[in-house]
Structures are given as C-alpha cells and as structure tokens.
Amino acid sequence: MPKLGMEPIRRDALIKATIAEIGAAGSLDVTVSRIARRAGMSSALAHHYFGSKDAMFLAAMRHVLAVYGAEVRGALAVADDPEARARALIRASFTPTSFRREVIAAWLNFYVLAQTRADAARLLAVYQRRLVSNLTHALRPVAGAGARALAEGVAAMVDGVYLREALGAGEPDGRAAARMVEGWLQAQLGVLK
Amino acid sequence: MPKLGMEPIRRDALIKATIAEIGAAGSLDVTVSRIARRAGMSSALAHHYFGSKDAMFLAAMRHVLAVYGAEVRGALAVADDPEARARALIRASFTPTSFRREVIAAWLNFYVLAQTRADAARLLAVYQRRLVSNLTHALRPVAGAGARALAEGVAAMVDGVYLREALGAGEPDGRAAARMVEGWLQAQLGVLK
DNA sequence: GCAGGTTTATTGATTGGTCAATCAACAAAA
C-alpha cells in the first residue's frame, strides 16, 4: 500500500511522537521502536527517514524552537508600543503551546544535550541570543543604553521562572509565570523613571 | 588485602567519581563500570555498597546539595545586616565549589530526573523551598510583606542566571553571575525606598 | 496502453554490542 509523498507526513509524525515519548519518559531514554510505534510505523522506517536516533532528537528540538519562534513573531505583530513588545516576548515563552509537560521535558533534556553536542549547543545559542536581541530592541526606546543589561536580566528571569514553574509542585501555570516576569520588568522600568 | 571500615571511604570515592563521570559525559549515560574504575574498584563492589545505579546518582546529588548547604550556612554566618544576608545567599549559589562544569552537569541531569523520580523531585523541592525561605527571612526587615514575592523573584533569577551562564559560550563565570543577580535585587530594593 | 526498469515505501528478522545486576568464590579480620 505504499503511497508516494509519504516522507513529510512520516517525518512530521515521527517528530511529534518523539516529543510525546520524551514527555512520557521524562528523558531521552526512549527507544526508536517506541517512537515509531506511536507514530504508526516500524522502527526500520524511522531509521530510513532520519538515519539515527540523535538526528530524530535534533529534528524534534528544531520543531519545538520553530513553533516557539512562530509564537514570538505572532505576539510581536500585534504589539505596538515598546513595553507591549517586551511583554509579548515574555508571554510568548509561557503560552500553552510551549509551556506544557511534553515540551518542558524536551527543553530540559535539550539543556543536557547542549553540554556535549555541538549542534545542540548551537541551536540553543541561537535561541538565547535571539531572546536577548529581541528584548533589547523592544526595550531600547524606554531604556536607552541600559536596554541590553535589562534584556539579559529579563531573559534570565524568563528561564529561571520557566524552570521553577516547570519543576515546582502542581501543574505548570504559564499565566502566573508570565505575570511574575512582567512584574519584575515593570519594577525595573520604574527605577528608570 | 581487605581492611575493615572501608565502607565510608568507598562510598565517598564512588560519589565523587559519579559526579566526575557525569561531568565528563555530560549526561547520566555513564556506566557503573566506568564510575567504579575511576573510584579504583570493581563494578561489583559499587553495586555491593549502593545496590543500584540510581541509588548512586541520588547519593551523588545529595552530596552536591549538602556541599551547597554548607556553603550557604558559611556565607550567612559572616553577614550581619539583611541586605548582606541576601547577597550572601546569592553568592553562595555561584561559588567555585558549586559553580563548575561537573556540578552544573549534575544539576542539569538532576532537573531531568526530577520530572519522573519522586525521590529526586522531593530533593529538588527541598532546595527550592529552602532558597526562597532563606531569602524571605533575609529580606523581611527591608521589604516587609513584599519579602516573599521578592524572594521568589530572586530565586528564579538565581536559577535563570545559573542556567544561562552554564550553557552560554565560554567558561561559566560565577562572579559575573552573582553580580547580575545582586544588581537586580538592588534595583528592586530601590523601588521600595 | 503496456512490458520492464526505477524509485519510493515498508517491514520482519538479524546483528553486534552494551550494560545493570547477580553470583560464586576467595581473602583477611574479628
């Protein structure tokens, strides 16, 4: 029953299944077989399309980052004044799409991977730089020369709140997390005035 | 050549070797054999003393937290005014003892583990609560009712800066990291006055 | 339109390797 043009469909299914399995296992200790089964195919086919397990993880993480990037662009598009842009960036990190068990698990494992795998480190660096750069641009009009330092602080705060909320007790609450970071930014901006 | 009273020595050697191996591998994918070899014994002996690989990881993490805890108490002892106490807590998270490749690797893997293993989650919760609680007490005199919120912000900032510094380019710089968090706290306190 | 070759899709079975955990056995102390 081979239909042609399956490649993109299969790749997509595998990427989603990879994220789901990482989420379920809470670690990268997931077998290709399990991922493939969840995606409705044999493990051999998964290897056929991705070549290796590592390549699958990387592709999955690129997908997570792509979704997050889209979220950021979407949020920025509807924000007009500088402060709104900064708040949009903060909130984009905590939307239900990005801030849920599965994706959080992927991120945590991604951090671990970034310590040793150069490609993972590169991918992570792109995310980190982009967040700071976006925040810096957004804050420039209100913070001037201090925008960069402020941006780095907010970026750190985003990651820290993400981590604490993700690993704290109970369901992760993106709304509360975003409010917390926004509150701090507000206070910091207050100092400038 | 069996000498008596080896147990604590062996356990200690294994715990240190575990941290070293995790640091070298950048993940929990280290074999008991490698750890045991580094600690100068057979893998069978490692199992004899710890029972399982997981138990070794947990013991290693408890050790990391114990060292960190000692560092905190030491720093608090020599700080007298509230602000100094808060700064001492911040700096304790970034001392060379705790803020170096090996230990950072252990922490990142610990985060991953805490998602699924109840004992790891419990251990992490203890650390998280203690940091907030210590900060709250330190800040109470200067921040009053707002101490708790301030403490949570600082705690998140500590974790976030830790993460970004740990995974950023170049060697992790604890001094710079601590300065950054202290600066933010300073600014926040400025708002109150 | 269709025989035969090519590409794409797909899998079951196999290979080669790794590793946690156990065990039997030996050795020194108490």
Added chain:
DNA sequence: TTTTGTTGATTGACCAATCAATAAACCTGC
C-alpha cells in the same frame, strides 16, 4: 566461623542500526 571486603565471570535483557525482501506507484520507449 562469622563478618567484611573484594573481584572475575556470567546472566539476561535491551536496543540502535542494518539488511534482505516485498510491493505499490511512476516512468520510459515502443
């Protein structure tokens, strides 16, 4: 002779990656 320390060898399981084989769809040139 019981307790403590210690190891080499083994067991049992798991798994990434490869391969041989099957089959549908597409593509010629006639």
